[in-house]
Amino acid sequence: MAKAKQIQIGSIEKEKKSLGEREYPIKIGLEIHGYLDTEEKLFCMCRAKCPENIDWREEKDNTRICPICTGTPGSKPMLPNKKAVDNLIKIALVMGCNVNCGKELVWQRKHYDWADLPKGYQNTISGAHAVHPASNGKFHGIRITECHLEEDPAQWNPETGKINYNRSGSPLIEIVTEPDFYDSEMVVEWLKNLINSLSYIKAIKKNAGIKVDVNVSTHGERVEIKNINSIEKIRKAIEYEIVRQLENHEKGIVQKRETLAFDERLGKTIKMRDKEGQADYRFIPDPDLPVIVLNEKEVKKVEKELPEMPEVKLDKLSKKYKIDSDNAEILSRNLELVEFFEELSNEGVDVKKNLSWITVELLRVLNYNKKTLEDDDVDIKPKHLAELIKLVVSGKITPLKAKQVMNDFVPKSFSIKEKGDVVSIAKDAIENICKQVINDNLHVVDEFKSGKEQALNWLIGQVMRLSERRADYKTAKDCLIKLLKLT
Numbered sequence: 001m002a003k004a005k006q007i008q009i010g011s012i013e014k015e016k017k018s019l020g021e022r023e024y025p026i027k028i029g030l031e032i033h034g035y036l037d038t039e040e041k042l043f044c045m046c047r048a049k050c051p052e053n054i055d056w057r058e059e060k061d062n063t064r065i066c067p068i069c070t071g072t073p074g075s076k077p078m079l080p081n082k083k084a085v086d087n088l089i090k091i092a093l094v095m096g097c098n099v100n101c102g103k104e105l106v107w108q109r110k111h112y113d114w115a116d117l118p119k120g121y122q123n124t125i126s127g128a129h130a131v132h133p134a135s136n137g138k139f140h141g142i143r144i145t146e147c148h149l150e151e152d153p154a155q156w157n158p159e160t161g162k163i164n165y166n167r168s169g170s171p172l173i174e175i176v177t178e179p180d181f182y183d184s185e186m187v188v189e190w191l192k193n194l195i196n197s198l199s200y201i202k203a204i205k206k207n208a209g210i211k212v213d214v215n216v217s218t219h220g221e222r223v224e225i226k227n228i229n230s231i232e233k234i235r236k237a238i239e240y241e242i243v244r245q246l247e248n249h250e251k252g253i254v255q256k257r258e259t260l261a262f263d264e265r266l267g268k269t270i271k272m273r274d275k276e277g278q279a280d281y282r283f284i285p286d287p288d289l290p291v292i293v294l295n296e297k298e299v300k301k302v303e304k305e306l307p308e309m310p311e312v313k314l315d316k317l318s319k320k321y322k323i324d325s326d327n328a329e330i331l332s333r334n335l336e337l338v339e340f341f342e343e344l345s346n347e348g349v350d351v352k353k354n355l356s357w358i359t360v361e362l363l364r365v366l367n368y369n370k371k372t373l374e375d376d377d378v379d380i381k382p383k384h385l386a387e388l389i390k391l392v393v394s395g396k397i398t399p400l401k402a403k404q405v406m407n408d409f410v411p412k413s414f415s416i417k418e419k420g421d422v423v424s425i426a427k428d429a430i431e432n433i434c435k436q437v438i439n440d441n442l443h444v445v446d447e448f449k450s451g452k453e454q455a456l457n458w459l460i461g462q463v464m465r466l467s468e469r470r471a472d473y474k475t476a477k478d479c480l481i482k483l484l485k486l487t
């Protein structure tokens with residue numbers, strides 16, 4: 001049997017070259033949904049997030065619900081959550097959008113019939129009749145069509161038929177891009193930048209992730225791959241779909257508009273339904289919700305309070321602080337970390353020379369404790385680390401001792417100057433300890449003399465232990481060798 005011709009990504013590259021960039025037929029657009037970081041849901045006062053003392057994977061179903069977010073007949077929504085609206089403005093500004101101030105933003109009812117939607121409609125500021133809160137942006141070279149708010153549906157388990165309303169009514173941001181991407185790599189890089197920037201403004205829930213609908217078109221109409229929830233799956237889905245469409249095109253099959261799902265187990269996109277048009281959702285304005293009018297003054301105020309974005313920090317790290325690109329990348333991945341670095345510099349530390357105290361040691365103690373600088377209970381002050389580094393630089397304490405002090409910096413750091421017992425001990429004190437270690441461990445000394453190299457390391461370890469790591473390593477080693485020769 002003749003094998004069907006396989007189109008590989010390499011041949012797409014060839015096609016791209018032969019057509020030239022402008023006529024290149026592959027177009028990819030994204031609709032990104034993110035969970036906004038708010039305490040309460042969008043139209044009721046139920047908690048929008050799982051309590052911190054519970055692992056969200058183990059949270060019991062239907063524990064954060066009320067008549068509003070379960071769509072009980074007769075219940076009416078409360079006023080929209082102000083924090084969600086503020087977060088929308090922040091995101092819109094970071095996306096470079098025009099925020100539509102002074103216009104009436106009308107909540108719509110988007111109707112569809114599915115078990116996860118108790119009201120029979122989803123509230124959203126989008127659809128045929130809506131003025132978008134923000135539009136016409138550009139982020140890292142990709143045009144942004146619009147950003148809007150909507151509520152999350154519940155969670156329906158098709159196997160058990162059970163519905164969990166815990167996330168029903170949680171506020172979501174949706175960011176819609178123009179189809180400006182032309183391969184999976186470009187999408188992946190862009191999404192990483194997006195997630196990093198959104199983490200700087202604390203608008204998105206840290207662990208909730210994103211859900212992305214990906215539109216892909218090649219020679220025919222566009223198809224939509226729904227609800228992909230990780231960057232790696234997005235990459236795989238796009239690569240599979242491009243090859244599938246180009247293969248079909250070669251066979252003369254014309255692509256119609258349709259909606260697909262990505263089955264990760266099979267590594268394939270699978271048809272869900274023919275694409276419904278906007279009319280199918282029967283959008284109507286919601287009479288129970290007030291219109292929102294954004295105020296220009298307020299938007300300007302939010303804009304002023306935005307932190308510097310990752311690309312600005314990266315630029316500063318390389319130009320102002322002369323940090324190499326790998327380390328700059330590590331620092332700029334986290335706003336708290338890069339700000340810690342800048343404050344350390346303000347405390348008079350040569351941050352370039354002492355970089356590893358942050359990128360290696362600080363991250364080591366945080367990782368060991370499974371904490372980040374962002375955590376509410378973590379309070380590590382740059383001035384305390386600055387004191388410690390200065391003591392090491394001036395030779396008053398050993399690097400080993402400083403690292404040991406840092407182990408106790410989580411969750412709260414402290415002033416090392418106020419603790420008198422950390423300064424390195426003098427050479428003759430080290431010599432005394434070495435003598436004591438040799439006298440107490442004559443059998444190990446014999447082992448060393450019979451040629452066992454590691455016996456020396458064990459003895460140095462004992463000196464470190466007895467001196468509470470205040471002995472300088474090299475001094476201790478030299479002193480031990482000298483004494484062992486005399487023994």
Ligand SMILES: [Zn+2]
Nearest residue numbers: 044046066069
């Ligand atoms: Zn509720």
